[in-house]
Amino acid sequence: MKIAMIGTGYVGLVSGVCFSDFGHDVVCVDKDLRKIEMLEAGKVPIYEPGLDVLMAKNVEAGRLSFTLDLQQAIDGADAVFIAVGTPTRRGDGHADLTYVMAAAEEIAKAAKDYVVVVTKSTVPVGTNAQVRDVVAKANPDLDFDVASNPEFLREGAAIDDFMKPDRVVVGVETERAAKVMEDIYRPLYLRDFPILTTDLQSAEMIKYAANAFLATKITFINEIAALCERVGADVKQVSKGMGLDGRIGNKFLHAGPGYGGSCFPKDTKALARIGQDHASPVSLVETVIKVNEDVKRRMIEKLMDLCNGSFNGKRVAVLGVTFKPNTDDMRDAPSLTIVPALIGGGADVRVCDPQGRREGEHLLPGVSWHDDPYSAAAEADLVVFLTEWNEFRALDLPRMAQGMRGRRMADLRNIYSADAAREAGFTVYDSIGRAGFSD
Secondary structure (H helix, E strand, O other): OEEEEEOOOHHHHHHHHHHHHOOOEEEEEOOOHHHHHHHHOOOOOOOOOOHHHHHHHHHHOOOEEEEOOHHHHHOOOOEEEEOOOOOEOOOOOOEOOHHHHHHHHHHHHHOOOOEEEEEOOOOOOOHHHHHHHHHHHHOOOOOEEEEEOOOOOOOOOHHHHHHOOOOEEEEEOOHHHHHHHHHHOHHHHHOOOOEEEEOHHHHHHHHHHHHHHHHHHHHHHHHHHHHHHHHOOOHHHHHHHHHOOOOOOOOOOOOOOOOOOOOHHHHHHHHHHHHHHOOOOOHHHHHHHHHHHHHHHHHHHHHHHHOOOOOOOOEEEEEOOOOOOOOOOOOOOOHHHHHHHHHHOOOEEEEEOOOOHHHHHHHOOOOEEOOOHHHHHOOOOEEEEOOOOHHHOOOOHHHHHHHOOOOEEEEOOOOOOHHHHHHHOOOEEEEOOOOOEEO
16 A cells, blocks of 8 residues: 655654555655655664664665655555644643644645545544544545544654554544555554554544553652652562552553653643543543652752752762653653753753763753763762663662762662662662662
8 A cells, every 4th residue: 555654753754664664655754854865865863773774674675765745645645644743732731733734734735536644643632523624625526534543652662562562543434444544554453463443532532541541650659659758668669569460560650750751741731631621621630740740840859958958069960861761852851850950050960861962962951961871970979860771770880989979879760779879889879769878
């Protein structure tokens, strides 16, 4: 089948590359000349493990191409996927659908034959109906259907998530559209991966509900972690005990400095706003949003205590600034709250992150960047583990402590133990929801 993918951001590029690996003829479209030139040169504008290799393979096979020309991409396409950004709209918390509706109108004007217009972007309930109206108005004679196909890709594991999904959700209005979507996902049908076909509204809601639930699990364990610190419990043991319950599961029960990224912050805000607009408040989600911000502020207070009440004149090494490992994405990362607070308090902040520098240089002005954690921590008063990159899980802690001025560690991802920190020569250790020490 021929597929046009509008948008070469994270979702669009990963989806387009993976669809081409299914054997489909995929053309990825973008208005950003710089991106298209990079992609045509074989360079990936985002960091996602394995994506460069898979992209090169399918370009070489002739199944994948990139263009600025929407007309060329849509010509003869069986389906056109909209995978553009839906950022939180300033002021009201709504998802901004400007790019989605603009894409829908452009598709309508460019299409000549029957096509399924598929929304891959995360959009509020009712958006696909709006897309249908926009297309029909822009081209009343066009034969088309709309479909909702939300993505469930984890950054850092997106290719596996696409190729071996927990489920694929497809929202349609007609059997004809359902058949096109079935043909597109045929490789997954043949391998018995769950494909859930629903109405448009249910497909839209599934995406928001799933992300809000996961954000709630993260926020819940972060609140439990704070309580563990007060009562002397170990949140890692608590998480393990909870996760062994099959009704709960062990995923998303790792305490830390709060959730971030491209999905959870904007999707929880959008869901809360949808509830308010329909006079059915999602009070739990509204609380999750508030508590997640409180968690980040609590991390700042924790670091302040480790610096004896003041950041002024302190040298602080921050290891990891992306919102999670195996990505270069810094959208709503805890570092964007915590690092500016350090700098604003007068700290000299030194940063090390395997992939965060490209985005971080303009998002975190005033820090110095280092290629390895030991140089970042040299002569530091405090080292802060903020992202749990594998590169930070087996450090030579004695070497790090010996090179520091203050020998204090804030392990905000619970990578190490208090015993390991003490044996390495650290004099102060604090983590999330576990006992620390201060010699």
